[in-house]
Amino acid sequence: MTTVLAADWAYWQETLVKVGLGLVAVLLLTGAVVYMYLFKFVSFMQSRLGPMEAGPYGSMQLLAEVGKWLQKEDIFTENSDRIVFGLAPAIVMSSTFLMFVVIPAGPNAVISDLGTGIYYVLAMSSIATIGILSAGWASANKYSLMGGLRAAGQLIAYELPLVLAVVGVVIQVGSLNLQDIVHAQSDGAIFGWSGIGNPFILTQFVGFLIFLIAVQAELTQSPFDMPIAESELVGGYQVEYTGIRFLVFFIAEFATAVGFAAVASTLFLGGWALPADWASASTMHWLGPIVISAKAVLLVGVVFWVRFSLPRFREDQLQQLAWKFLIPVALLNIVVTGILKVAF
Amino acid sequence: MTAQLISLFATETFEVPANIAFSIIAIFMVIAAIRVVTTDNVVHAALWLMVVLGGVGLNFLLLQAEFLAMTQFLIYLGAIIVLFLFGVMLTRAPLGRSDNLDNKQRPIGIVVGLLVLGLVSYAVIKTFGSDKLDFSAYDGSQAVAGNNRTQALSDAIFSQYLIPFEVISVLLLAALIGAIVIARRD
Numbered sequence: 152m153t154t155v156l157a158a159d160w161a162y163w164q165e166t167l168v169k170v171g172l173g174l175v176a177v178l179l180l181t182g183a184v185v186y187m188y189l190f191k192f193v194s195f196m197q198s199r200l201g202p203m204e205a206g207p208y209g210s211m212q213l214l215a216e217v218g219k220w221l222q223k224e225d226i227f228t229e230n231s232d233r234i235v236f237g238l239a240p241a242i243v244m245s246s247t248f249l250m251f252v253v254i255p256a257g258p259n260a261v262i263s264d265l266g267t268g269i270y271y272v273l274a275m276s277s278i279a280t281i282g283i284l285s286a287g288w289a290s291a292n293k294y295s296l297m298g299g300l301r302a303a304g305q306l307i308a309y310e311l312p313l314v315l316a317v318v319g320v321v322i323q324v325g326s327l328n329l330q331d332i333v334h335a336q337s338d339g340a341i342f343g344w345s346g347i348g349n350p351f352i353l354t355q356f357v358g359f360l361i362f363l364i365a366v367q368a369e370l371t372q373s374p375f376d377m378p379i380a381e382s383e384l385v386g387g388y389q390v391e392y393t394g395i396r397f398l399v400f401f402i403a404e405f406a407t408a409v410g411f412a413a414v415a416s417t418l419f420l421g422g423w424a425l426p427a428d429w430a431s432a433s434t435m436h437w438l439g440p441i442v443i444s445a446k447a448v449l450l451v452g453v454v455f456w457v458r459f460s461l462p463r464f465r466e467d468q469l470q471q472l473a474w475k476f477l478i479p480v481a482l483l484n485i486v487v488t489g490i491l492k493v494a495f
Numbered sequence: 496m497t498a499q500l501i502s503l504f505a506t507e508t509f510e511v512p513a514n515i516a517f518s519i520i521a522i523f524m525v526i527a528a529i530r531v532v533t534t535d536n537v538v539h540a541a542l543w544l545m546v547v548l549g550g551v552g553l554n555f556l557l558l559q560a561e562f563l564a565m566t567q568f569l570i571y572l573g574a575i576i577v578l579f580l581f582g583v584m585l586t587r588a589p590l591g592r593s594d595n596l597d598n599k600q601r602p603i604g605i606v607v608g609l610l611v612l613g614l615v616s617y618a619v620i621k622t623f624g625s626d627k628l629d630f631s632a633y634d635g636s637q638a639v640a641g642n643n644r645t646q647a648l649s650d651a652i653f654s655q656y657l658i659p660f661e662v663i664s665v666l667l668l669a670a671l672i673g674a675i676v677i678a679r680r681d
Binding site for chain 1: 542545561566569578581588590644
């Protein structure tokens with residue numbers, strides 16, 4: 152029995168409310184990110200207006216798009232493997248939403264505060280690869296299959312730097328739990344000065360950069376977008392998907408972006424907390440979600456900025472970047488962090 | 496009857512729900528395991544195997560081995576199944592039924608399967624037969640408990656079992672290099 156909003160709720164009621172609120176928060180943030188960056192930010196970068204008709208400044212455009220996808224026919228190609236084809240978006244979607252379970256948005260605002268927090272996030276995010284591969288295979292389309300294989304090769308390669316970049320933070324905190332990581336940063340001090348706490352972007356800057364690059368690749372955003380390279384593969388593993396199944400892939404892609412950005416801001420930017428005593432603990436109950444949302448949206452902005460600025464890598468360049476540069480640097484980062492941790 | 500059932504569920508221990516969950520997971524795992532060897536499509540077999548390995552992870556969760564469960568999900572679902580699918584799709588993965596997936600070794604397979612079942616059951620019952628998991632330790636403060644358990648695991652690996660751990664690392668490295676040597680015949 153725990154107290155939420157000053158009411159005594161049973162475990163199942165509490166869980167239901169938490170999951171509901173979590174879903175609303177994730178979908179709202181995803182929608183905001185799509186409107187702000189995919190519609191408006193890129194339009195600004197390309198000297199055009201973007202959607203302007205639906206709602207003020209086209210702000211209702213996303214709802215119109217969702218309505219359009221929902222009413223489209225649900226097409227299965229003739230030779231496709233219907234069951235796998237239908238299940239693949241569900242696997243990707245559940246992998247995305249399971250990620251959010253442990254991301255804290257306040258002192259108590261977390262669906263389940265697992266002891267293995269960050270490890271759980273990495274495990275859940277890795278399951279999406281199965282969905283993408285089976286989507287590519289079940290479509291009965293060689294472009295889809297090639298897209299799926301490219302995606303799998305890329306996701307396996309960048310899974311490693313993603314995991315290794317996190318290890319530095321875990322060594323510094325001595326815990327996998329995300330709340331512990333947040334508290335370690337807000338209570339920390341830089342050489343005795345606790346003005347801004349000790350956000351790990353300062354001590355783990357290399358890890359932060361590797362994490363962001365690996366996230367960019369995990370999201371298959373340009374310059375790592377070979378799996379859906381439209382000029383070579385039409386749309387990769389998504390070619391045969393229409394209507395609501397395509398919508399599920401679309402939401403999963405941008406919700407994963409929000410999820411990884413929230414994880415990155417929890418690991419490296421201090422999470423929901425404001426450092427030291429800038430705000431009292433009771434204020435953080437409602438300020439925390441706003442703080443972490445702002446940080447996450449900012450980081451998604453960086454992802455989209457890179458996406459619309461850089462051209463696509465070649466396949467061999469992409470694999471070389473992961474195996475010959477990112478992984479050695481991440482391993483070196485772990486060794487140095489370990490030595491410094493023991494030394495100090 | 497109903498009152499009894501309710502009182503059963505209302506107890507503080509975790510035992511009854513855990514047993515029910517285990518039964519459901521076990522049924523799914525057995526069905527999926529049978530489908531792995533009886534299905535007539537290679538990719539379907541790999542996907543059924545995903546259900547089996549995911550079930551193993553869920554069982555680890557029920558035994559409160561959180562770190563093991565996450566490792567199971569990360570390594571087996573996120574890496575091994577993906578590599579299976581990747582390898583199968585790169586070489587030979589026709590859609591629909593394949594007729595050449597079966598062979599005439601079913602009797603031997605059944606014998607080996609039963610022998611392994613007997614051996615593992617004997618070993619497990621002999622070792623842990625009368626042990627009972629203490630579910631009353633489950634008090635809702637999962638974070639603290641889970642963290643302590645993960646810490647206990649890592650402490651055990653890096654103190655008491657350090658030498659076996661290092662030996663396994665070297666063994667895996669040797670296997671990795673061996674695989675590369677076999678694959679690259681130039």
